[in-house]
Amino acid sequence: MKRHRPGTKALRLDDGEGRRKFKRSSMGVELAVDDLEIANQVDNIVLFSGDGDFCPLLEAVQRQGVHVSVISSLRSKPPIIADELRRQADTFIELDDLKAAIGRTLNAVPPRAVQG
Secondary structure, eight states: OOOOOTTEEEEEEEOSSSOEEEEEEESHHHHHHHHHHHGGGOSEEEEEOOOGGGHHHHHHHHHTTOEEEEEEOSSSSSOOSOHHHHHHSSEEEEGGGGHHHHOOOTTOOOOOOOOO
């Protein structure tokens, strides 16, 4: 499987002659469309991103009455959240504060799936 940059996904395309090509595509547009489609069905949306390009999306769903929480980090060096995104969010959650609740220790080994 091909690796790709965070925020992108690999797309498989058929070139019309039976050959497959792989191309990277931004997930941002897809995420925005999905959020706008569900905005009238949810009360809250949680965005794990620091990308300021999501500000118009936040504004759009907030106008529909949706509360938006953004999870990212100000404490990383450099910070990985755009200031305008942090200010646009209804709630900003520092990723580092979640470490104790959702993190794993280095020696923790996940259980193996039972095959049968």
